Amino acid sequence: MTNSAEEPPKLYAAQEPIFPRRVYGFFRSLKWSLMIVTLGIYYITPWIRWDRGPNLPDQAVLIDLSTRRFFFFWIEIWPQEFYFVAGLLIMAGLGLFLFTSALGRVWCGYACPQTVWTDLFVTVERWIEGDRNARVRLYKAKWDAHKIRLRLTKWFVWLLISVATGGAWVFYFADAPTLLQQLVHGSAPYIAYVFILSLTGTTFLFGGFAREQICIYMCPWPRIQAAMMDEDTITVAYRAWRGEPRGKHRKSADADKLGDCIDCNACVNVCPMGIDIRDGQQLACITCALCIDACDGMMAKVGKPRGLIDYMALTDEARERSGKPPKPVWKHILRLRTIIYTVLWAGVGAFLIAALFLRSNIDFNVSPVRNPVYVTLSDGSIRNTFNLRIHNKQGQAHRFMISVTPKGIFGTTVQGQKDGMVTVPADETGSHKLFVTAFRNSPAAKAGLTDIRIWVEDMETKDRVYKDTVFNGKGR
C-alpha cells in the first residue's frame, strides 16, 4: 500500500438498483416486435398440431424422450441421426459468430431470453409502479400499505409470467393438451412439476431481480464475444468528438465551446444495464440501442441532428474526426471474417439439407458379434454372427429381406426366420441375428478376413441398402 491514510478497498459491493425509463423510438419499436415474435414462438409452438397419421404424435414440435424421437413438422429425427441436432447447434454457433463480428452483441441486445424476459418484467414493473421517477420514489419510500400493495401486485404478475414460462417448457416434451389436463388434475409426471417449479423459480429470480447481474457476472458470452469483434464491427457508440465537452448550461458564456451533448443523462436513465455509454465500449453494454432512441429524442428537442449515440464501427471514429466521408455499411459488414463465417454456416446448412433429403427410409446398423469372432460347427464350417438393427421409419409395418454378397460362398440364416425375411412394425426398430456360414475348407473359412456386404431390401418399396463388414475365418 502506497498511502497508509487511504481507506482499504471494499471487498463487496451491493447491487445498484436500476430503474430504466420508458423510451420511444425506432429501436424500441424493433425490440417490441422482436419480443412479441420470440415470446410468441416460445409459448405457442407446442400447441401447433401436425397430422402424421394414426401411430404418431400430432404435435408439430415434440421432443419425445420416451421413444427418443424428435419431431419437427414434417421431419422426424431418430437418435442415430443426432448429427442433425449437432449440425443445427453448429449452425447456431456460427450464426452467432457471424452476427457478433458484423453487428456486435445484437444477440444480447435483442434476442437473448435473459434480455427479452427482463424487458417483459420491466414493462410489467412500469405498468404497476409507474415510470422511472415514480419507481425511484417508491424504492426510497417506507414500507407502507401502498408500497406493499404495489410490490405484491408486481410480484404476483411476475409469478404468473414465470409459471407460464416454466409451464410452456414442459409442453415441448409431451403432448401439450394431454399434459395440460394432467397438470390441472395433478396427475402429470413428477418430473414435469420439478421442471415447472425450477424454471418458474429461475424466471422469477433472473427476470425480476438478477437481471443485469446475469449478463455481467454469470454469462460467458460477453467475454467470448470480445474475441469476435474488431474495429469494423458495427456496435453502439457515442460520438465523443461531436458531443464533448458536454454541458448543461447552454445559455452560459462559453456555451459555444460546448459539444452537442447536453449532459441530460437520458441515455443513462433508459439503460437496462445501468451504464453510461459515453464511457465507451464496455463489458456490461448489451447493445440494446435504447440509448440511441433516448438521445435521438433529446437531440430532436434541442434541434440538433440525430446520431450523437449511434450504431457505428471503431474505424468510423478516425474517419469522422479527420472529416473523411464514412465507410459504407456494406464495407463494414463484408469482411474476410464475416465471409468465412457465412461460408461455413451455409456449408453446414447445405450439408444438413442434403443429408435430410438423401437419407433413406430404411436405415440399419450392423454390429458383428466379436465374442467369439467365429464358431466352429460340427461339420467343420465356420459361422459368424451379426446383430442387425433395422429401423422402419414408415407409418406401416414393412417386410425386409436380408441377404449377403458375394453370393454362393456363404450360407445365411436369420434367427427364427428361415427365409431371411423379417417384419418390422411401424416406426420401430427390429433387432435380428444374422448367421453367416462359410463351408468347411472354403476359402472364406480358411482365410483371415473376407469382405462381405449385407443387404436389406424393403419388400414393399423395393428400396435396397447395404452395409460393408468383414467375415472372420480361421486364418486369423
Add this chain to the structure above:
Amino acid sequence: MSKKDDKHPEVPTTGHSWDGIEELDNPLPRWWLWTFYACIAFAIYLFIWYPSWPISTKGAWAGLGHYSSRADVAKEIKKYNDANAAVDKRLASADLNAIEKDPELNSYAMNGGAAVFRTWCAQCHGAGANGAKGFPSLIDDDWLWGGTIQDIHQTVSHGIRYAADPDTRDSEMPAWGDQLSKAEIANVVQYVLSISGGQADKAAAKAGATVFADNCAACHGEDAKGGRDFGAPNLTDAIWLYGGDVKTITKTVTYGRKGVMPAWSGRLSESQIRQVATYIHQQGGGE
C-alpha cells in the same frame, strides 16, 4: 497494491502488472457472498441429512434422512419385479414350445435371459457362451445332452452330474487306464483321430476300431456319433469338449472325464430358467 489506474481513477488495481497490463481490484458483488453462504448452509444440511462422517470403525453417520442408495436400488428392483410379475407368471406356466412364438414372452425372455446368463453362467461358459475346455460352447450346433428347448430347460434345471439334485443328468466317461492296456489305448486314440478327420496311423486305427466297438460303442454309438442319453460326445465331428489332439484324447481315455454343471432350479426362479433357456436356444445352436 492499490495503485490508481488512469482510466478508472476510482478503482484501485491489485498492483500486479503483466506486460503493462494491470488488474482492477473491483469489489465482488455482494450476492456472490450470499451465494457462498448459501452453499455452506447447504453443505451443512447435506452432512446432517445424508450419510457422512465416519463415526466409528462400525460405520458412518447414517444421516437424519436415513438415505441409502442401496435401499433405492432395492426399491427400484422391487418396482420392476412387481411390474414383471404377470409376465413372469405367464412365462413360468407357458408351454415351452409356445414361448418363442409369443412375441411378448419371447422378447421378455430374450432380454431377461441375457441378464441371467451374464450373471450366473458366463463364468463357466464365457460371456459369449462360446465355452472353453471342459465347458461346452452353447452357440454351436453340437449338443451333449440335446439342443431343443426342452433339453436345455432340463439341463439348466437339474444340472449335469450334480450330486445334490436327484434328477440330474448322470453318466460318466469311465477311466480306461486299468481296463485297457497302453497299446489298446494308443490304438483306440488313433481310431478316434481317424474318424474325426485327423492325421492317424492307419494300422493302429484299424486295431483301435475293434477296441472301440467292444468298449466304447455302448455309449458313443456304433458310428461314434455320440449318445445323448449318456451325454457322450460325437467323436466324429470338428468340435471337442476337452481337445482333439493325441495327448488330450489319451488323457481323456486313460483317466476318464466327468464335467459338472450345477443345477439351477431352486436357485433361479422357473421364469428365470425359462428365460435363459430361451436365450440359449436362440444363439444359433438351438434345435
